[in-house]
Amino acid sequence: MIKVAIIGGGPGGYVTAIRLQQYGIEAVVFEKERLGGVCLNHGCIPTKSLVKVADFFSEMKESEQFGISLDNLKLDYQKVYERKNAVVEKLVSGIEFIFKKRQIKTINEDVIEIVEDGNAGKIITRNSVYFAEYIIIATGSIPKELSFMKFDGEDILSSRDVLKLEKLPQHLVVVGGGVIGCEFASIFQQFGVKVEIVEFLPKLIFNEDDEISKRLAMSLKKNKIKLHLKTAVESFEKNDETIKLQLSNGKEIITNQVLVSVGRLAQFPKIAIETENDFIKISDKFRTNLPNVFAIGDVTGKLMLAHTASKQGLILADILHNEINQKNIEILNLNYQKIPACIFTNPEIGSIGKRENEFGKDEILVGKFPFSANGKALGLGNTFGFVKVIANKKTHQLLGVHIIGPHATELIAQCSVLLGLNTTIDDVKNVVFAHPTLSEVVMEAIEDLENLAIHKV
Numbered sequence: 352m353i354k355v356a357i358i359g360g361g362p363g364g365y366v367t368a369i370r371l372q373q374y375g376i377e378a379v380v381f382e383k384e385r386l387g388g389v390c391l392n393h394g395c396i397p398t399k400s401l402v403k404v405a406d407f408f409s410e411m412k413e414s415e416q417f418g419i420s421l422d423n424l425k426l427d428y429q430k431v432y433e434r435k436n437a438v439v440e441k442l443v444s445g446i447e448f449i450f451k452k453r454q455i456k457t458i459n460e461d462v463i464e465i466v467e468d469g470n471a472g473k474i475i476t477r478n479s480v481y482f483a484e485y486i487i488i489a490t491g492s493i494p495k496e497l498s499f500m501k502f503d504g505e506d507i508l509s510s511r512d513v514l515k516l517e518k519l520p521q522h523l524v525v526v527g528g529g530v531i532g533c534e535f536a537s538i539f540q541q542f543g544v545k546v547e548i549v550e551f552l553p554k555l556i557f558n559e560d561d562e563i564s565k566r567l568a569m570s571l572k573k574n575k576i577k578l579h580l581k582t583a584v585e586s587f588e589k590n591d592e593t594i595k596l597q598l599s600n601g602k603e604i605i606t607n608q609v610l611v612s613v614g615r616l617a618q619f620p621k622i623a624i625e626t627e628n629d630f631i632k633i634s635d636k637f638r639t640n641l642p643n644v645f646a647i648g649d650v651t652g653k654l655m656l657a658h659t660a661s662k663q664g665l666i667l668a669d670i671l672h673n674e675i676n677q678k679n680i681e682i683l684n685l686n687y688q689k690i691p692a693c694i695f696t697n698p699e700i701g702s703i704g705k706r707e708n709e710f711g712k713d714e715i716l717v718g719k720f721p722f723s724a725n726g727k728a729l730g731l732g733n734t735f736g737f738v739k740v741i742a743n744k745k746t747h748q749l750l751g752v753h754i755i756g757p758h759a760t761e762l763i764a765q766c767s768v769l770l771g772l773n774t775t776i777d778d779v780k781n782v783v784f785a786h787p788t789l790s791e792v793v794m795e796a797i798e799d800l801e802n803l804a805i806h807k808v
Contacts, residue, residue, distance in 0.1 A: 356483035361388020363648035363660030364489035405541035492649035532612035701763025704751030718799030
């Protein structure tokens with residue numbers, strides 16, 4: 352019998368397996384594809400390798416402002432595609448090597464069903480049946496389709512399909528203005544593709560701070576991405592070389608390819624388990640309603656981010672270490688409000704904690720500082736955006752930080768530390784921020800909570 356069976360080898364499953372092995376607990380991972388899951392193979396990592404090239408290519412187009420003249424600048428997308436695949440291969444093979452070195456067993460079979468069987472769980476694959484004392488479901492999510500517009504991998508693309516393109520389209524319509532849709536819109540626009548976004552809701556990336564969302568829309572429009580907000584695609588028609596989309600506002604768009612990015616659905620084996628809004632319902636310690644069956648990652652619908660799944664898995668490994676090895680490790684109570692989100696649009700967005708629109712004006716202090724007043728940003732030639740900080744008006748505890756601008760996805764890390772430690776404005780006064788760095792924008796935004804930012808006009 353397997354001690355701990357982990358269904359899914361993504362950033363939740365493989366991280367949990369490694370930590371359990373470090374604790375001396377046998378863990379077997381069931382993964383029908385390669386380790387790394389969507390994140391390493393078909394999501395975060397390949398996308399970010401495209402982001403790097405897109406940003407680099409855009410900077411090169413602006414090289415004249417830095418005193419550098421470039422002639423005959425062109426993009427070889429086939430080489431970009433090959434580099435993306437090489438980055439993925441290096442990371443995935445690295446995880447596979449760690450598993451081999453640590454002697455963590457992987458079963459490359461598709462789990463069809465999980466059934467309660469006395470004191471054990473029965474795991475049914477297409478070829479075999481296994482039994483496990485503990486089961487962790489970490490099978491992730493898949494792109495959601497529109498009922499009338501199914502993915503075909505060629506004209507109607509999912510976020511996974513679009514990464515398989517070896518040739519750039521002339522014109523791409525992105526249906527859905529969430530995180531994934533806006534990231535791909537930014538990437539392809541920087542590559543020279545004509546891009547349009549169709550979004551049913553009144554703003555892009557609906558869960559973001561209102562001001563951040565507005566500033567993103569401003570930047571995308573400036574970069575000639577056409578936005579159709581409060582608009583739905585009602586029907587489509589394929590012709591020989593083009594696709595005609597009929598929009599709810601009465602307009603039509605003629606395009607080459609369509610990326611549908613309207614959300615993600617939890618995927619997990621057949622199992623008699625309690626769900627909520629089609630996600631597996633869990634306790635604050637990741638337990639399902641079935642004994643010794645746990646769930647982590649996207650299938651729980653808590654916060655569909657790779658680092659959320661990994662952190663859930665590490666905490667769960669501690670829980671099982673206590674239970675199996677009779678240890679007494681203090682278990683962290685994961686606060687999803689204090690998990691950062693990173694969005695790799697152009698410009699980047701980083702956010703954590705509460706948004707301004709969640710409070711009344713008398714409840715909070717709001718501090719802001721622009722990148723345009725920062726020496727490092729000026730030197731980089733990238734001054735678009737700002738940092739916004741929200742604090743409790745009475746206690747002065749920091750409640751949220753929202754960044755749009757250069758290196759926002761890196762800057763949000765220090766904000767995660769500040770919020771994770773329940774920092775107040777006075778606590779930050781004991782911290783020295785290095786000069787000249789972009790982090791000074793965070794410092795001055797915090798100072799602005801008390802109208803004390805030195806460089807704010």
